[in-house]
Amino acid sequence: MSSNEAEVKAPAAQPVDEKSSEKAVAVTPEDHRKTGVSDEVVVKFDHVTKTYTLYKSDKGRLLGVFGIQRPGSYLGTVNANNDLSFTIRRGEAVAFLGRNGAGKSTALKMITGVVFPTTGNVNVGGRVSALLELTAGFDMNLTGRENIGLRGQIMGLTNEEIAELEPKVIDFADLGLYIDQPMRTYSSGMKARLGFGFAVSTDPEILVVDEALSVGDKAFQQKCLKRIREIMMDENVTVLFVSHSSNTVKEFCSRGIVLDHGTQVFDGPIEEAIEFYEKNY
Numbered sequence: 001m002s003s004n005e006a007e008v009k010a011p012a013a014q015p016v017d018e019k020s021s022e023k024a025v026a027v028t029p030e031d032h033r034k035t036g037v038s039d040e041v042v043v044k045f046d047h048v049t050k051t052y053t054l055y056k057s058d059k060g061r062l063l064g065v066f067g068i069q070r071p072g073s074y075l076g077t078v079n080a081n082n083d084l085s086f087t088i089r090r091g092e093a094v095a096f097l098g099r100n101g102a103g104k105s106t107a108l109k110m111i112t113g114v115v116f117p118t119t120g121n122v123n124v125g126g127r128v129s130a131l132l133e134l135t136a137g138f139d140m141n142l143t144g145r146e147n148i149g150l151r152g153q154i155m156g157l158t159n160e161e162i163a164e165l166e167p168k169v170i171d172f173a174d175l176g177l178y179i180d181q182p183m184r185t186y187s188s189g190m191k192a193r194l195g196f197g198f199a200v201s202t203d204p205e206i207l208v209v210d211e212a213l214s215v216g217d218k219a220f221q222q223k224c225l226k227r228i229r230e231i232m233m234d235e236n237v238t239v240l241f242v243s244h245s246s247n248t249v250k251e252f253c254s255r256g257i258v259l260d261h262g263t264q265v266f267d268g269p270i271e272e273a274i275e276f277y278e279k280n281y
């Protein structure tokens with residue numbers, strides 16, 4: 001099914017199905033789903049295809065960047081996203097579903113601007129905060145505190161805005177004295193805590209979450225989920241979510257887009273999307 005403008009409105013909250021709702025989750029799905037959706041389109045994919053070229057070796061890949069194809073080094077191409085067209089409105093919470101390699105992360109990376117379409121257009125209106133590659137963009141030789149300033153500058157924040165942001169990130173990341181140590185001395189969990197703290201403290205307009213919930217230890221995961229729920233309560237925030245857990249997806253999202261080998265095969269209310277996915281994959 002292709003994207004249908006009439007179908008993207010968030011459906012009314014559904015009664016909880018006793019069998020399918022997990023007992024382990026302390027809250028019902030309805031608690032965090034968004035119902036208020038504006039008409040303003042914040043993400044638009046217009047016939048977007050992302051093609052990757054596969055090479056036998058890094059050397060072949062490097063030469064390929066310069067348009068030189070060495071005999072035998074070119075293996076073929078893969079369409080990570082294939083002719084995707086959909087719109088997402090301000091305030092929607094949309095889950096991307098699909099098997100490993102279906103193209104979910106590629107679509108989200110195009111929204112965050114780290115990957116560009118091979119053909120087609122991606123338009124994004126709003127400040128994007130991504131819980132994708134949490135540690136990307138940090139300079140390991142700088143301290144955590146210095147990295148907050150650096151990222152703030154890259155985002156185009158003023159000195160006052162950075163000064164306001166810094167204590168929020170530090171408080172969330174909870175790194176103690178390590179906040180003033182070079183990041184190369186951090187454990188991977190500590191780096192991720194700083195990345196997560198930064199992403200959720202910048203008042204995102206579009207929050208992109210890709211399985212990042214597995215960051216850190218259990219207590220920190222709970223803290224992350226709590227913060228994501230708080231952000232989601234703001235009806236102006238749009239949330240794009242990738243998770244392999246139907247229950248998490250149901251808790252947070254009202255709409256689901258199912259991808260299969262880069263192609264969009266379903267777009268509609270989350271229960272129907274999950275049912276379609278579970279029946280067909």
Ligand SMILES: Nc1ncnc2c1ncn2[C@@H]1O[C@H](COP(=O)(O)OP(=O)(O)OP(=O)(O)O)[C@@H](O)[C@H]1O
Nearest residue numbers: 052053078080098099100101102103104105106107
């Ligand atoms: N940089 C790259 N170079 C080559 N192929 C890539 C690259 N990035 C992704 N791909 C390929 O594109 C396809 C889609 O990958 P993507 O990571 O978007 O899938 P996914 O649905 O997020 O998968 P998962 O659930 O495993 O995270 C896969 O076949 C993957 O191997």
